[in-house]
Amino acid sequence: MYRYTAAYIATGISARNVISVSEESVKRETQQGLRRPGATGPILVVDDDPYVLEISSKVLEEKGYPVIPCTCGEEALTRLRNNHARLIITDIKMPGISGIELLERIHGLYPKMPVILMTGFAELDMAIKAVKKGAFDFITKPYNPEYLIHTIEKADRYAELLQLEEDYRLRLEETVKQQTDEIFNLSREVINRLTAVAEFRDVETGAHISRIGLYAKKLGEALDLPLYFIDGLTYSSALHDIGKIGIPDTILLKPGQLDHDEFQIMKSHTTIGANILADSLHAYIQLGASIALHHHERWDGTGYPKGLAGETIPLEGRIVILCDQYDALISKRPYKPPLEHADVVKIITEGDGRTLPGHFDPEVLRAFRQVAPVFEEIHAGNQD
Numbered sequence: 570m571y572r573y574t575a576a577y578i579a580t581g582i583s584a585r586n587v588i589s590v591s592e593e594s595v596k597r598e599t600q601q602g603l604r605r606p607g608a609t610g611p612i613l614v615v616d617d618d619p620y621v622l623e624i625s626s627k628v629l630e631e632k633g634y635p636v637i638p639c640t641c642g643e644e645a646l647t648r649l650r651n652n653h654a655r656l657i658i659t660d661i662k663m664p665g666i667s668g669i670e671l672l673e674r675i676h677g678l679y680p681k682m683p684v685i686l687m688t689g690f691a692e693l694d695m696a697i698k699a700v701k702k703g704a705f706d707f708i709t710k711p712y713n714p715e716y717l718i719h720t721i722e723k724a725d726r727y728a729e730l731l732q733l734e735e736d737y738r739l740r741l742e743e744t745v746k747q748q749t750d751e752i753f754n755l756s757r758e759v760i761n762r763l764t765a766v767a768e769f770r771d772v773e774t775g776a777h778i779s780r781i782g783l784y785a786k787k788l789g790e791a792l793d794l795p796l797y798f799i800d801g802l803t804y805s806s807a808l809h810d811i812g813k814i815g816i817p818d819t820i821l822l823k824p825g826q827l828d829h830d831e832f833q834i835m836k837s838h839t840t841i842g843a844n845i846l847a848d849s850l851h852a853y854i855q856l857g858a859s860i861a862l863h864h865h866e867r868w869d870g871t872g873y874p875k876g877l878a879g880e881t882i883p884l885e886g887r888i889v890i891l892c893d894q895y896d897a898l899i900s901k902r903p904y905k906p907p908l909e910h911a912d913v914v915k916i917i918t919e920g921d922g923r924t925l926p927g928h929f930d931p932e933v934l935r936a937f938r939q940v941a942p943v944f945e946e947i948h949a950g951n952q953d
Contacts, residue, residue, distance in 0.1 A: 613649060655724075
């Protein structure tokens with residue numbers, strides 16, 4: 570067993586001076602990129618007994634470990650905040666902050682920091698309890714230097730495994746992010762291309778399609794919906810009328826009002842659009858399919874194609890129907906002149922016999938009242 574003797578430390582060099590030089594070298598090498606902070610950094614040794622502190626530090630220095638000695642828990646916490654320590658070795662029984670309390674406070678700052686406790690046989694039960702609280706290991710005094718080094722090597726391997734796990738997690742997150750970005754960009758490209766196809770056949774222009782997305786975004790924000798859903802609305806709502814590519818030109822481009830039979834055919838653009846977008850693996854395309862199918866369903870059940878009512882209509886459909894109605898009323902069409910913004914707001918919120926407030930989800934209607942001035946700005950700023 571190791572013996573604490575004056576002869577051992579009678580080298581003419583104080584441990585405090587040795588440690589000071591080591592600490593500066595660690596800082597310098599860390600700044601130069603020669604050391605990886607937290608992996609090859611110094612070891613904090615904490616003990617209120619100056620002889621134990623000096624001898625423990627000397628043992629570690631002789632094995633090539635940089636050391637920062639601390640005489641109390643308060644000093645250890647201060648030095649820890651200013652240095653990228655690899656681990657902490659602390660006496661379990663000290664005045665002021667005890668080793669147990671120091672362990673808890675260190676893990677409050679650095680949950681994965683290995684903490685090794687030094688203890689006499691009398692505190693063995695306390696050390697076992699400390700291990701249960703997260704201490705990496707404990708060493709009984711007087712200790713064999715080889716066992717101390719062996720314990721530190723185990724702690725280093727443990728820290729390396731934690732670092733590998735963290736590196737893997739970060740790489741996995743980055744891979745998922747890249748793949749998500751690729752899927753997102755692919756979805757956007759598909760949406761843009763499908764929208765371009767629809768524009769070739771529809772009198773409603775690309776500006777109309779863009780405005781629907783911007784309207785939907787503002788309603789989503791006013792409703793305090795999740796960001797991912799708002800993003801989906803913004804892009805996927807462009808597909809709301811994709812089914813019109815399946816409507817004959819004689820009906821789609823007719824300058825006047827449609828008769829009953831023609832209107833029945835026109836209504837089929839909802840199911841045609843949903844069928845075009847059906848069974849996609851991409852979330853935005855799936856959302857677009859729902860919007861295409863449901864953006865003419867009314868809250869009171871008088872819409873189409875299924876006559877759904879209330880919350881049986883998906884939220885995206887309840888939002889886009891109001892956006893589409895607003896843009897249809899304020900824009901020029903072959904069969905009607907444009908209306909003023911104030912008149913459109915009044916029709917949507919109060920009704921005109923043809924359009925009724927009961928057609929819209931009350932919460933969506935409330936959000937529209939809140940952001941209606943922004944709708945006017947969107948329409949004015951997004952013309953062909």
